[in-house]
Amino acid sequence: MTTTADVFEIPLRWGDMDALAHVNNVQIARLFEQARVEAFHRWFGEQRRGIHLLVARQEIEYRAILHYSPEPVRIHCSISNLGRSSFEFGYELRDAKGTVCALAETTVVTMNSAGSTEPVSDAIRAILDEHRGDPVEFRRRRAH
Amino acid sequence: MTTTADVFEIPLRWGDMDALAHVNNVQIARLFEQARVEAFHRWFGEQRRGIHLLVARQEIEYRAILHYSPEPVRIHCSISNLGRSSFEFGYELRDAKGTVCALAETTVVTMNSAGSTEPVSDAIRAILDEHRGDPVEFRRRRAH
Amino acid sequence: MTTTADVFEIPLRWGDMDALAHVNNVQIARLFEQARVEAFHRWFGEQRRGIHLLVARQEIEYRAILHYSPEPVRIHCSISNLGRSSFEFGYELRDAKGTVCALAETTVVTMNSAGSTEPVSDAIRAILDEHRGDPVEFRRRRAH
Amino acid sequence: MTTTADVFEIPLRWGDMDALAHVNNVQIARLFEQARVEAFHRWFGEQRRGIHLLVARQEIEYRAILHYSPEPVRIHCSISNLGRSSFEFGYELRDAKGTVCALAETTVVTMNSAGSTEPVSDAIRAILDEHRGDPVEFRRRRAH
Numbered sequence: 001m002t003t004t005a006d007v008f009e010i011p012l013r014w015g016d017m018d019a020l021a022h023v024n025n026v027q028i029a030r031l032f033e034q035a036r037v038e039a040f041h042r043w044f045g046e047q048r049r050g051i052h053l054l055v056a057r058q059e060i061e062y063r064a065i066l067h068y069s070p071e072p073v074r075i076h077c078s079i080s081n082l083g084r085s086s087f088e089f090g091y092e093l094r095d096a097k098g099t100v101c102a103l104a105e106t107t108v109v110t111m112n113s114a115g116s117t118e119p120v121s122d123a124i125r126a127i128l129d130e131h132r133g134d135p136v137e138f139r140r141r142r143a144h
Numbered sequence: 145m146t147t148t149a150d151v152f153e154i155p156l157r158w159g160d161m162d163a164l165a166h167v168n169n170v171q172i173a174r175l176f177e178q179a180r181v182e183a184f185h186r187w188f189g190e191q192r193r194g195i196h197l198l199v200a201r202q203e204i205e206y207r208a209i210l211h212y213s214p215e216p217v218r219i220h221c222s223i224s225n226l227g228r229s230s231f232e233f234g235y236e237l238r239d240a241k242g243t244v245c246a247l248a249e250t251t252v253v254t255m256n257s258a259g260s261t262e263p264v265s266d267a268i269r270a271i272l273d274e275h276r277g278d279p280v281e282f283r284r285r286r287a288h
Numbered sequence: 289m290t291t292t293a294d295v296f297e298i299p300l301r302w303g304d305m306d307a308l309a310h311v312n313n314v315q316i317a318r319l320f321e322q323a324r325v326e327a328f329h330r331w332f333g334e335q336r337r338g339i340h341l342l343v344a345r346q347e348i349e350y351r352a353i354l355h356y357s358p359e360p361v362r363i364h365c366s367i368s369n370l371g372r373s374s375f376e377f378g379y380e381l382r383d384a385k386g387t388v389c390a391l392a393e394t395t396v397v398t399m400n401s402a403g404s405t406e407p408v409s410d411a412i413r414a415i416l417d418e419h420r421g422d423p424v425e426f427r428r429r430r431a432h
Numbered sequence: 433m434t435t436t437a438d439v440f441e442i443p444l445r446w447g448d449m450d451a452l453a454h455v456n457n458v459q460i461a462r463l464f465e466q467a468r469v470e471a472f473h474r475w476f477g478e479q480r481r482g483i484h485l486l487v488a489r490q491e492i493e494y495r496a497i498l499h500y501s502p503e504p505v506r507i508h509c510s511i512s513n514l515g516r517s518s519f520e521f522g523y524e525l526r527d528a529k530g531t532v533c534a535l536a537e538t539t540v541v542t543m544n545s546a547g548s549t550e551p552v553s554d555a556i557r558a559i560l561d562e563h564r565g566d567p568v569e570f571r572r573r574r575a576h
């Protein structure tokens with residue numbers, strides 16, 4: 001995806017499957033959430049205290065059916081856009097065989113413990129910059 | 145949203161909340177899934193047998209925090225785009241007070257029981273046409 | 289189950305099903321949780337403020353496969369035991385056809401907002417007493 | 433727990449937390465499900481093909497609040513009872529610090545692909561015997 005991307009191994013759960021015996025599309029959003037939480041933890045360490053990320057937008061493109069397997073999926077995670085008071089995570093999810101099953105992009109706004117949004121601080125911005133990546137290459141476009 | 149939209153009342157569950165005590169953004173995707181399943185059931189009746197909808201893309205814009213309440217959310221659901229072998233659901237989710245908390249759009253492809261995609265049949269197309277609605281008016285745009 | 293039981297209608301979600309296309313046994317625990325939350329809300333009204341219920345034990349007996357349907361399940365809920373600082377909810381879950389699919393019993397301890405357990409107050413005890421029911425008639429016994 | 437027990441490391445997800453910011457008690461049942469699925473996979477290998485386990489009863493005792501952490505929980509899993517056409521998994525869940533947070537016991541019946549129950553085969557029984565453990569030492573007893 002990009003040289004600055006980071007990789008997170010997220011194990012699947014049998015219960016992530018739905019009645020079609022696929023990993024459910026909503027649970028795939030759960031996997032991206034977990035990668036985002038782990039990125040936040042790994043990248044920021046103690047500096048993440050008191051900061052919460054509020055999800056403002058999320059887009060997921062499902063490319064291939066994800067089957068349950070004992071092996072974790074691998075999610076490449078990078079910062080695909082960095083604004084004044086919001087930024088975007090870009091992700092690519094591959095199954096254990098290396099097939100790209102889903103791409104996603106999440107716009108988050110930073111929020112303090114009181115629940116108010118606040119600009120991305122310089123310290124956080126510097127760290128995010130180290131994880132900048134390319135825009136997510138969605139194939140499907142909005143119809144409008 | 146549109147005159148042809150249909151409304152689905154989906155009750156919340158206490159367990160939909162996350163550690164921030166909000167209805168979790170991933171669970172909001174679960175609510176949209178449920179509205180889509182109920183639309184499919186209500187609109188198609190017995191004609192839905194043997195057809196599965198495979199989600200190919202989903203975009204959600206989160207506008208306001210959704211708090212758990214005993215009252216259901218109301219999801220307006222319409223067909224925002226209709227292609228040869230895929231179509232799009234557009235949704236608007238309002239809480240019990242009428243606040244728009246989230247908008248979404250899901251691109252689905254029709255799949256037969258064997259798991260192969262197939263064109264939207266004329267019978268299905270005619271029904272979808274009755275539920276056509278306006279494009280979803282997302283505020284946030286992709287950065288690229 | 290009992291004359292003092294209360295009934296809660298809990299709608300199923302398509303996503304409650306697992307890869308066997310049954311409502312998943314863990315999600316059935318989710319349904320009981322929701323019935324308990326609604327009982328707490330309906331029975332106590334404003335008196336529930338500042339009280340949280342911490343689950344200390346739960347036993348579920350699965351009697352029949354629960355299939356997803358657009359109709360809600362009906363959960364009879366009563367207080368099957370009332371101790372000094374804990375009490376038990378007893379439940380019976382029936383599907384839309386009236387089949388008993390699961391029985392359950394949950395031991396909860398009352399907890400204040402600070403996270404400490406505290407004795408069931410007289411006011412709460414009086415309300416719980418109005419909803420007393422018979423012990424849950426589990427068929428299966430612990431082997432030991 | 434016992435010398436024949438097996439240990440499964442199950443990572444938590446941030447989304448397992450509920451509005452109290454604890455790992456939710458229903459999600460703890462999800463963790464036990466995952467340990468059971470992994471035990472089934474690890475112990476039986478290819479011999480598990482065509483066999484499904486139907487949960488007939490489950491009892492969970494919650495001993496300590498489980499907090500979300502990046503480290504996985506460790507679940508010791510053993511066969512606490514072995515009958516003609518059913519058997520019981522016993523589990524002990526410890527957090528990353530080694531605190532026992534929950535004990536559980538699940539009665540499962542073996543089911544073939546057609547959905548009928550069938551006796552535990554000799555081959556399966558021999559494997560289960562290798563993982564026999566002590567009864568689960570629940571502190572709380574049913575009131576009746």
